[in-house]
Amino acid sequence: MKLLEDRILQDGTVLPGNVLKVDSFLNHQIDYKLIKALGEEFYNTFKDTGVTKILTVEASGIAIACAAAEHFEVPVVFAKKGHHKNVGNDIFTADVFSFTKGITYTVAVSKKYLNAQDKVLVIDDFLADGQACMGLKSICEQAGAEVVGFGIAIEKGFQNGGKLLRETGIPVQSLAIIASMTDDSICFASND
Numbered sequence: 001m002k003l004l005e006d007r008i009l010q011d012g013t014v015l016p017g018n019v020l021k022v023d024s025f026l027n028h029q030i031d032y033k034l035i036k037a038l039g040e041e042f043y044n045t046f047k048d049t050g051v052t053k054i055l056t057v058e059a060s061g062i063a064i065a066c067a068a069a070e071h072f073e074v075p076v077v078f079a080k081k082g083h084h085k086n087v088g089n090d091i092f093t094a095d096v097f098s099f100t101k102g103i104t105y106t107v108a109v110s111k112k113y114l115n116a117q118d119k120v121l122v123i124d125d126f127l128a129d130g131q132a133c134m135g136l137k138s139i140c141e142q143a144g145a146e147v148v149g150f151g152i153a154i155e156k157g158f159q160n161g162g163k164l165l166r167e168t169g170i171p172v173q174s175l176a177i178i179a180s181m182t183d184d185s186i187c188f189a190s191n192d
Ligand code: 5GP
Pocket: 018, 019, 020, 021, 022, 027, 060, 097, 098, 099, 100, 124, 125, 126, 127, 128, 129, 130, 131, 132, 133, 156, 161
């Protein structure tokens, strides 16, 4: 998606450890006009899959998930990180290794908000090694729900997550795929 690629080139910075910082429009300050366009793009791709819920993980996936939900007219459920007391005891959980923080944390979703009738679109801001998305997929499986797609804003194509997700056979749409990045250049792969 050219709009997103241009914005990454304009405002993204590459941090040590293969981390792309996009704080000015996605991860801290949010450019909602851009985020709305991402949501619309996901809708155009997945509109015929019968989506009943959009599932993401707090915090940065939420804005994109809401922008998509406006079109699908379905609820957004976000997995909470380690807040089990707030979520209650009746929960689905998955352990996720965080690429950026280097720690494993547990994500939880209340059993009230996912069930076996649900068709779920999983949305996240980044795809690196695929741990967050696979954790969300595991939560859907525990609920008996079907994952109908993965919608990713920025995939780092040089990491393993894309392969892992595509091997599941579930459709994956990444709006920008970074083929390589260094301190002074970011190259995109074709995402046709
Ligand atoms: P994965 O679970 O695919 O290894 O990593 C995806 C998660 O880690 C995303 O939810 C995102 O929050 C974070 N993440 C991974 N790589 C990056 C990155 O390069 N930049 C930013 N800002 N977040 C990242």
